[in-house]
Amino acid sequence: EAICRIDVDGFYLNRRFWFLDGWINHCGYFPSWNLRLFRHRLGRYEQIEIGNDIYSGDNEVHEHVLLNGRAEYLSAPMEHYAFPDIATFVEKHNRYSLWEAAAWRKLHSTGEKSLRPTPFGTGIERKRWLKKSMMRAPFRPSLRFLYHYVWKQGFRDGYRGWVLCCLLASYEHMIVRKQRELQKWPNNSVVQL
Numbered sequence: 340e341a342i343c344r345i346d347v348d349g350f351y352l353n354r355r356f357w358f359l360d361g362w363i364n365h366c367g368y369f370p371s372w373n374l375r376l377f378r379h380r381l382g383r384y385e386q387i388e389i390g391n392d393i394y395s396g397d398n399e400v401h402e403h404v405l406l407n408g409r410a411e412y413l414s415a416p417m418e419h420y421a422f423p424d425i426a427t428f429v430e431k432h433n434r435y436s437l438w439e440a441a442a443w444r445k446l447h448s449t450g451e452k453s454l455r456p457t458p459f460g461t462g463i464e465r466k467r468w469l470k471k472s473m474m475r476a477p478f479r480p481s482l483r484f485l486y487h488y489v490w491k492q493g494f495r496d497g498y499r500g501w502v503l504c505c506l507l508a509s510y511e512h513m514i515v516r517k518q519r520e521l522q523k524w525p526n527n528s529v530v531q532l
Contacts, residue, residue: 341411341413342376342413346409347409347410347411348377348378348381348382348406348407348408348409348410349374349376349377349378349381349382349404349406349408349409349410349411350374350375350376350377350410350411350412350413351372351373351374351375351410351411351412351413352372352373352375352376352413352416352417353369353370353371353372353373353412353413353416353417354368354369354371354372354373354416354417354419355369355416355417355418355419356368356369356371356419356421357418357419357420357423358422358428358499358502358503359424359425359498359499359502361496361499363496363499363500363503364495364496365491365492365493365494365495365496365500366487366488366491366492366493366496366500366503366504366507367486367487367490367491367493368491368503371419372412372462373403374403374404374406374410375404375417376413377404377406377408377410378408381406381407381408382404382405382406382407382408383404383405384402384403384404384405385402385403385404385405403463425502425506428506429506429509432506432509432510432513433513435510436510436513436514436517437517439514439517440514440517440518440520440521441517441521443474443514443518444518444521444522456468456470456471479511479512479514479515480508480509480511480512480515481508482511483507483508483510483511484504484505484507484508487503487504487507488500488501488504
């Protein structure tokens, strides 16, 4: 009924993230509003292009819908079963980390910009500002763990929260290692742009 309204051009859905057969209610994963339903003529996916050789296997890892119109929020959550087990999480995040490192390199080498990171903008812009601010921070994997486990209260999700936060720290470590690999060996054929 709500999606039939002609005065609204898009709708945000709240993803309910499932991991290890349970709902992750904390860790910064809920609420997780994403613009998923929109009028195609008024919305487009942000383009973050880093080269033809690197593919994340997803609609590039952090692309968002940019809507030229009015959006509202649907109350019913969308069940999100992206990572049924640890192996799936690790396999996907291995690809994502390569894409993240290559995107970081391209943004720093060309000055290319998509959404502007700012602490005073939209939720996406604030998140990107925080991420950009943390890119040069020491102990990034540890900080990522503390952010999700302590600040975002991942401990309240019990064992699943602990495992997810450890995996997120490991993901951050993979990004750091691959960024350094790109700096040290810029002509590496696996990560060539």
